[in-house]
Amino acid sequence: MAYVAIKGGGQAIEGSKAVLEYLRTRQGECAQPLQADTIQNQLRLLHGRVLSEGGVYHPRLASLAIKQAQGDSLEAAFILRAYRSTVPRLAETDLLDTRNMRITRRISSAFKDIPGGQMLGATTDYHLRLMRMELLNESPERFRAVSGEWFKDLNVDEIPDTFPKVLQQLRRDGLLAPLDEQRAQQTPFDITREPMIFPVPRSAALATLARGEQGSLLAIAYSNMRGYGDVHPTVAELRVGYLPVFLPHPITGKPMEIGEVELTECEVVAMYEADEEGGKPLFTLGYGACFGHNEVKAISMAILDRSLQNGVQHGPGNPSEDPEFVLLHVDGIESMGFCTHYKMPHYVTFQSDMDRLRATQAKQSQEQGE
Amino acid sequence: MSNLSREEWVSALSAVPEQSLARLTERFPRSWKVTPKALPQSGLGMLKLRETTLGDAFYLGEFPLATCWLRVTTERGEQAEGCALVMDDRVERAEHMALCDAVLAARLPGWEEVAALIEEGIELRARQSRERKAILARTRVDFSLLDDVGDEDA
Numbered sequence: 022m023a024y025v026a027i028k029g030g031g032q033a034i035e036g037s038k039a040v041l042e043y044l045r046t047r048q049g050e051c052a053q054p055l056q057a058d059t060i061q062n063q064l065r066l067l068h069g070r071v072l073s074e075g076g077v078y079h080p081r082l083a084s085l086a087i088k089q090a091q092g093d094s095l096e097a098a099f100i101l102r103a104y105r106s107t108v109p110r111l112a113e114t115d116l117l118d119t120r121n122m123r124i125t126r127r128i129s130s131a132f133k134d135i136p137g138g139q140m141l142g143a144t145t146d147y148h149l150r151l152m153r154m155e156l157l158n159e160s161p162e163r164f165r166a167v168s169g170e171w172f173k174d175l176n177v178d179e180i181p182d183t184f185p186k187v188l189q190q191l192r193r194d195g196l197l198a199p200l201d202e203q204r205a206q207q208t209p210f211d212i213t214r215e216p217m218i219f220p221v222p223r224s225a226a227l228a229t230l231a232r233g234e235q236g237s238l239l240a241i242a243y244s245n246m247r248g249y250g251d252v253h254p255t256v257a258e259l260r261v262g263y264l265p266v267f268l269p270h271p272i273t274g275k276p277m278e279i280g281e282v283e284l285t286e287c288e289v290v291a292m293y294e295a296d297e298e299g300g301k302p303l304f305t306l307g308y309g310a311c312f313g314h315n316e317v318k319a320i321s322m323a324i325l326d327r328s329l330q331n332g333v334q335h336g337p338g339n340p341s342e343d344p345e346f347v348l349l350h351v352d353g354i355e356s357m358g359f360c361t362h363y364k365m366p367h368y369v370t371f372q373s374d375m376d377r378l379r380a381t382q383a384k385q386s387q388e389q390g391e
Numbered sequence: 392m393s394n395l396s397r398e399e400w401v402s403a404l405s406a407v408p409e410q411s412l413a414r415l416t417e418r419f420p421r422s423w424k425v426t427p428k429a430l431p432q433s434g435l436g437m438l439k440l441r442e443t444t445l446g447d448a449f450y451l452g453e454f455p456l457a458t459c460w461l462r463v464t465t466e467r468g469e470q471a472e473g474c475a476l477v478m479d480d481r482v483e484r485a486e487h488m489a490l491c492d493a494v495l496a497a498r499l500p501g502w503e504e505v506a507a508l509i510e511e512g513i514e515l516r517a518r519q520s521r522e523r524k525a526i527l528a529r530t531r532v533d534f535s536l537l538d539d540v541g542d543e544d545a
Contacts, residue, residue, distance in 0.1 A: 111456050111458060112437070120443070175528050182520070201446050205446050209449045224450070228449050277476065281478075
């Protein structure tokens with residue numbers, strides 16, 4: 022069996038590109054092209070999703086990718102991921118610590134009183150999901166007035182720059198294992214440069230989940246929530262904010278802030294258990310983090326982190342505890358690529374399928390005739 | 392100028408409008424000789440994070456990175472080195488910042504304008520910080536209000 026080159030599709034393909042561009046622009050004479058800043062601000066959650074699944078915190082190009090992909094988040098993440106493969110890597114940060122995050126939202130479902138307090142920030146959690154019909158005909162004047170009046174009469178002097186972690190108190194109370202300083206010194210697995218051959222270290226799992234596709238993470242985490250697993254998480258802390266990124270100043274050698282990334286981080290406390298040496302029972306933990314504001318993804322990741330740790334420790338008892346199953350199926354670019362490849366010509370393989378079916382039918386007819 | 396360390400200059404300059412920075416560097420004398428100390432580059436940096444449950448290090452993802460390290464020699468023979476690493480993919484932006492870094496570090500002619508631009512950046516960053524804190528201040532949960540009616544579901 023051999024594949025054959027297809028001729029004659031070139032014009033159709035060019036035409037298809039033109040149609041795509043036509044549909045993007047056909048709104049009419051009064052239409053305005055989408056600006057990158059508009060996408061970043063008014064579609065900020067979609068934008069964050071593409072940043073995270075693309076694996077590169079490049080807000081301007083993420084906006085461009087969304088525009089170019091006409092809002093398809095998988096396609097946009099693919100474009101961003103393709104971009105990253107064309108540029109060299111120049112540096113790697115030292116270990117960054119999310120305790121330094123400049124918070125915009127911070128909640129806990131474990132305690133109501135957490136050090137620094139709970140701040141809801143921007144959330145749709147308490148919305149009734151009723152249509153805001155007034156947005157259909159929003160005037161530019163009213164639109165601009167909202168942010169213009171926002172700072173009025175707000176005293177922010179008592180708000181600190183950073184907030185402590187909720188887990189710190191549980192650790193002090195002896196309910197969690199102490200942080201192992203040695204673990205942070207291990208070189209993390211780089212999924213962008215090394216193929217995953219199982220078993221893989223936890224750093225490979227976290228990196229894979231961090232740029233995994235939101236829906237995939239949610240689906241597998243949901244299977245665990247509903248009963249195919251027993252993580253039973255409590256969100257110790259969910260925080261959204263901006264993490265300053267540091268690299269050494271080439272002349273002074275001291276850390277310099279080169280920019281910041283928006284990220285969402287979730288720490289879940291799960292079922293307690295004793296260690297294998299029969300030590301004191303302690304709560305187990307799961308961790309999730311991703312670029313942009315994406316809480317469903319961060320929570321799902323934290324649940325999957327915990328379920329994968331379960332699987333590694335005790336052997337997988339369900340799909341969400343199986344590292345190979347989870348980590349090889351959550352990447353949006355890979356899964357979308359496999360899915361969409363079925364649209365490509367399979368003329369020869371299908372011809373072969375038909376030949377075999379006809380042969381089988383003929384053989385059956387012959388046997389029945391005998 | 393505010394008591395800002397050299398390592399904080401790029402952060403402040405990143406906050407000012409790009410045109411302001413470009414216009415400032417265009418005003419530096421053309422007679423200055425600017426030579427690269429290292430090849431200006433544009434690419435990616437990898438963000439290494441310490442997760443906070445068990446303390447493992449892992450790679451969260453990448454970010455754009457432009458770098459520039461240059462030496463400035465004035466017509467009077469004064470020399471200064473400047474450099475910049477910035478989360479951006481445009482080398483010229485890193486070059487502008489590296490020039491400002493050199494000028495301010497060595498107090499070359501025009502350093503006061505660089506200092507003033509950094510002051511502007513500091514103010515813009517402070518404004519951004521106030522905006523974020525306003526988000527928190529406006530949405531702080533006051534659980535004490537729930538005590539009167541019982542807080543079992545709080």
